[in-house]
Amino acid sequence: MKKIMNKAENFVDEMLEGILAAHPTELTIAADDLRCIIKAGKTPNKVGIATGGGSGHLPLFLGYVGEGMLDGCSVGGVFQSPSSTQMLEVTKAIDQGAGVLYIYGNYGGDILNFNMASEMAEIEDIRVEQVIAGEDVASAPKGEEGKRRGVAGIFFVYKAAGAMADTLASLDEVKRVAQKAADNVRTMGVALTPCIVPEVGKPSFTLEDDEMEIGMGIHGEPGISKGPLKTSDKIVDEMLNPVLQDLPYGTGDEVAVLINGLGATPKEELYIMYRRVHHILTEKGISVFKVYIGEFATSMEMAGASVSLLKLDQELKELLSKPANTPFFEQKQLSL
Amino acid sequence: MKKIMNKAENFVDEMLEGILAAHPTELTIAADDLRCIIKAGKTPNKVGIATGGGSGHLPLFLGYVGEGMLDGCSVGGVFQSPSSTQMLEVTKAIDQGAGVLYIYGNYGGDILNFNMASEMAEIEDIRVEQVIAGEDVASAPKGEEGKRRGVAGIFFVYKAAGAMADTLASLDEVKRVAQKAADNVRTMGVALTPCIVPEVGKPSFTLEDDEMEIGMGIHGEPGISKGPLKTSDKIVDEMLNPVLQDLPYGTGDEVAVLINGLGATPKEELYIMYRRVHHILTEKGISVFKVYIGEFATSMEMAGASVSLLKLDQELKELLSKPANTPFFEQKQLSL
Amino acid sequence: MNTIGLNELKTIFDGLKKLMDEKREYLIELDGVMGDSDLGITMQKAFTAANEEVQSSGEQDLGKLLMKTGMKIAQAAPSTMGTLVATGFMKGGKALFKTETISSKELAVFFRAFTQGIMDAGKTVPGNKTIVDALHPATLALEDAASGNKSIPEALKLAYEAAIGGVEASKQMKAQHGRAAYYQDKSIGVQDPGATVGAFIFQAFSEAANSGK
Amino acid sequence: MNTIGLNELKTIFDGLKKLMDEKREYLIELDGVMGDSDLGITMQKAFTAANEEVQSSGEQDLGKLLMKTGMKIAQAAPSTMGTLVATGFMKGGKALFKTETISSKELAVFFRAFTQGIMDAGKTVPGNKTIVDALHPATLALEDAASGNKSIPEALKLAYEAAIGGVEASKQMKAQHGRAAYYQDKSIGVQDPGATVGAFIFQAFSEAANSGK
Numbered sequence A, B: 001m002k003k004i005m006n007k008a009e010n011f012v013d014e015m016l017e018g019i020l021a022a023h024p025t026e027l028t029i030a031a032d033d034l035r036c037i038i039k040a041g042k043t044p045n046k047v048g049i050a051t052g053g054g055s056g057h058l059p060l061f062l063g064y065v066g067e068g069m070l071d072g073c074s075v076g077g078v079f080q081s082p083s084s085t086q087m088l089e090v091t092k093a094i095d096q097g098a099g100v101l102y103i104y105g106n107y108g109g110d111i112l113n114f115n116m117a118s119e120m121a122e123i124e125d126i127r128v129e130q131v132i133a134g135e136d137v138a139s140a141p142k143g144e145e146g147k148r149r150g151v152a153g154i155f156f157v158y159k160a161a162g163a164m165a166d167t168l169a170s171l172d173e174v175k176r177v178a179q180k181a182a183d184n185v186r187t188m189g190v191a192l193t194p195c196i197v198p199e200v201g202k203p204s205f206t207l208e209d210d211e212m213e214i215g216m217g218i219h220g221e222p223g224i225s226k227g228p229l230k231t232s233d234k235i236v237d238e239m240l241n242p243v244l245q246d247l248p249y250g251t252g253d254e255v256a257v258l259i260n261g262l263g264a265t266p267k268e269e270l271y272i273m274y275r276r277v278h279h280i281l282t283e284k285g286i287s288v289f290k291v292y293i294g295e296f297a298t299s300m301e302m303a304g305a306s307v308s309l310l311k312l313d314q315e316l317k318e319l320l321s322k323p324a325n326t327p328f329f330e331q332k333q334l335s336l
Numbered sequence C, D: 001m002n003t004i005g006l007n008e009l010k011t012i013f014d015g016l017k018k019l020m021d022e023k024r025e026y027l028i029e030l031d032g033v034m035g036d037s038d039l040g041i042t043m044q045k046a047f048t049a050a051n052e053e054v055q056s057s058g059e060q061d062l063g064k065l066l067m068k069t070g071m072k073i074a075q076a077a078p079s080t081m082g083t084l085v086a087t088g089f090m091k092g093g094k095a096l097f098k099t100e101t102i103s104s105k106e107l108a109v110f111f112r113a114f115t116q117g118i119m120d121a122g123k124t125v126p127g128n129k130t131i132v133d134a135l136h137p138a139t140l141a142l143e144d145a146a147s148g149n150k151s152i153p154e155a156l157k158l159a160y161e162a163a164i165g166g167v168e169a170s171k172q173m174k175a176q177h178g179r180a181a182y183y184q185d186k187s188i189g190v191q192d193p194g195a196t197v198g199a200f201i202f203q204a205f206s207e208a209a210n211s212g213k
Ligand SMILES: Nc1ncnc2c1ncn2[C@@H]1O[C@H](COP(=O)(O)OP(=O)(O)O)[C@@H](O)[C@H]1O
Pocket: A108, A109, C031, C035, C036, C038, C039, C042, C079, C080, C081, C082, C084, C118, C121, C122, C123, C124, C129, C130, C131, C132, C177, C178, C179, C192, C193, C194, C195
């Protein structure tokens, strides 16, 4: 295990200390708990948006806490849910009287804890709504969308909700656009190498030197085909086709594209992938409003990538175009 | 070699096609040559800033072409200099009559080609000046600064020059601040795993499973000590001390910090490193104006990181604080 | 152990903790087949925290104590199983509010609420290859024994045996929840780690009750 | 080959290209010791492009032709060695503007300018473990032979021998430039790949001149 770290059991807390030290004017904590990260400033009457999830996915989840995106994030151990108590503390800290929206990925532990936190928040008289992101088409067939894992596409859900909340819209409205984004995004990934959970110390799965797994999840969940490493163009074809057919995305549609690196895959390779994505979309008459390429949801040092499409309507386009500014993501106003 | 690519010999050109397809309104090319990347818009009377260098280092070099940073970049093969002709084409395309500043890293091939390009530009009646970035303290001892390799610190040189050029300052003024930034930045790196040049197909060096090399360059140039992998805190100590002593940086100084991932090292680990950097700087009475953490100069899938410090005066601080917006780097105005 | 008071509860939780310590590697391995290998670690954390709470508490209202114990588990082990077990103790505890001694009847009430709480939180029913597939038959056996006026040691022994049967039965089920569900049909034939935890809970209860009798 | 005209130049560049093809792996290996292993690839590219230019050209002004050949090399192989060799041909060619036949005297003038051009571009002098350490003694030998009125084949043979001597001598030098300089004292004892290329250039010139005589 080649990691630049100190003791494995301090991995998450030392990372958080580093993040807070690096961004002292942007982030702070709630309840004196390092694992309850909240935005430094507050906007009266704004709906609060909270997320939460396991560590090891930077910039997910806490990296999107900031202007135009999220207000708070509870942070779990590596690939572990934070506790409902931590979620509650974040909820209390970010509520401005307008209620709080939870946006998180579709994983058992997170769901149970966010549900528990919701119940506790109710007791504290804070209105809470939830939107669960699950858009990995490899993880469950069409018709069983509710079982799908949440992966990089949650970025778009955050962005839409964050921009809407900034207009001081109601909790219902913020939830509506978050759900709309969640409903219109689809993702497929490919993994080339595993990653290692610091406290475990060895990879949770193995892939041979010339192997890849299409559809693998960001914690190493099984994919839909394991086989020899193919060319970039072939890999993209195998990833993009199921995505296109699922929603489906077709002629005349306008999309935003997210090519996400899982950790160890160089940007060079992501752009080689995008080249093919662009060809295919152009061929199908699907126009591209905006392309995001980089690391948005990682698995530490895992090599691999995912491709997400978000189908846009005028409202989502406008929300996506709004500026954002977090320690891990900056965007100026996009021209429409 | 586990890369998501097609034919190795098309690696660079397909990457460039992907980049241009992803950022059609921001980037374009000169002389019908994919390897001559220039900013889409022009600002009359502004000094043009050009860079250039080998591929495999994204976001270096072309990733900084954009608002507030660079006007053009000639792109070489992986770890290879672009040609003087390509540099000249970029120079001609970005000159607005105010002259052009070349900012590039201190590598033999690049120097020779930029010198040749300068001579050719002169024949075309374009005034050209140069600033060469070389700040890797591991690559040559103090007193022989001129021999040092340029690594991630060039980011600060671009930023200072780009912000100055935006004020429509003269070529001499832009060069002055670029040189000032170059003179005040120092870097040290550590490598944990090698990377593979696509056309070569095998690593250019090896490190054992429990080994690291402090001071290694971004192409695998030799470092100052190879040995067993230490804890993050110890690694940071070994990297930061020589940096601090070199300029030197001391009590009362104000700095910007750049923790740069070489490609495969997760952001989690970079923040664990920054935690220690922050402790040391605080202890020494050095204040931190701004921290940049992420991938700024990579070696494809190499694991490792570098730490750079830039000593600030009022002028550099103001230049650093200006907004920038390129396909690979966005920053809003920082508050001073 | 004819009835369970605070002291008996301390014995039971001490046994629960020790059993989870002992089964740590086994659970890690089981969860490694189709999960993320954390179950041994989280269960150890969960029952270490639970045991600390029970041992240090002077709370005579056993319902309250069990509820608080659940809350401690929720904080210490926020994984799927940790949170479900926490929910179980919280809901089970709530059903015993204002109880100072537990007979086999109260024990049946407790585990009914425990199991129902987990089913509600997990949005699941028996048959989906989860902890419920151990808890549900055990609870039925417990209820049966209680209405037959069996002693606590006897009732828990029967419940434990039913739980073991549930674990066996779970092997042939197809996973509908959690990470194992991604394996779809491939999950058939594999033993469910969560059901195994369910059986361990009854094992510890039964062993404590039967050790001194 | 008593004088060098366009046809003779074609023979020489054909030989240069073939030699670099042949030495490709050897140069890759040499450059791998303290460099980036690209020298075999770049030299092959450089002299393939150079040969194409010379073979396809009808240019009778050999100075102009050699200069253009240098420019082609600069585009085809923008590495350190590629650019230096390109500079050599450009500066050497410039020194021969308006020359249609080359005797050993012009050849000495050409290589003097070639070597000086590289020294200027590389900001270096003999003794720094570079290509100059092969070119410089070879040029001196060539000048000597030319002033002694030796024939082109003889002169080039002596120059080639001097270049080989230079490569040998370079082994004991400490690298001052390029990637090898990062190795500091460890570079002593290692053969310089650039100097080796310098010797290959003279080898090809000499072999072409001496093949038919
Ligand atoms: N919705 C659910 N309801 C009840 N039990 C569940 C549910 N989802 C998963 N489980 C149980 O949880 C077990 C896995 O627990 P755990 O290892 O904590 O999960 P994770 O590590 O994925 O959070 C499974 O074996 C199964 O018995």
